Amino acid sequence: MNELLAQGLAVMFIGMGTVLAFLCTTIISMHIMSGIVQKLNVIFPEAAVQTSGAKSSSSAKDDESVAVAILAAILKK
DSSP: OHHHHHHHHHHHHHHHHHHHHHHHHHHHHHHHHHHHHHHHHHHSOOOOOOOOSSOOHHHHHHHHHHHHHHHHHHHHO
């Protein structure tokens, strides 16, 4: 029984070590890729899309048509 317990613990530590090594490799590769992407963003910057705070005229027209439809539905009762 003692030998079976020792084998079980050995397999458990091998499995946990494999998972730990994979997670560490993943974290390290993510940090490396983050640094590469940051350097590429300096070399090839993307133009920032600027949005205005005001609604566009088409959305204002949509809002008006929805308000008219709601008013018509309320008055129809």
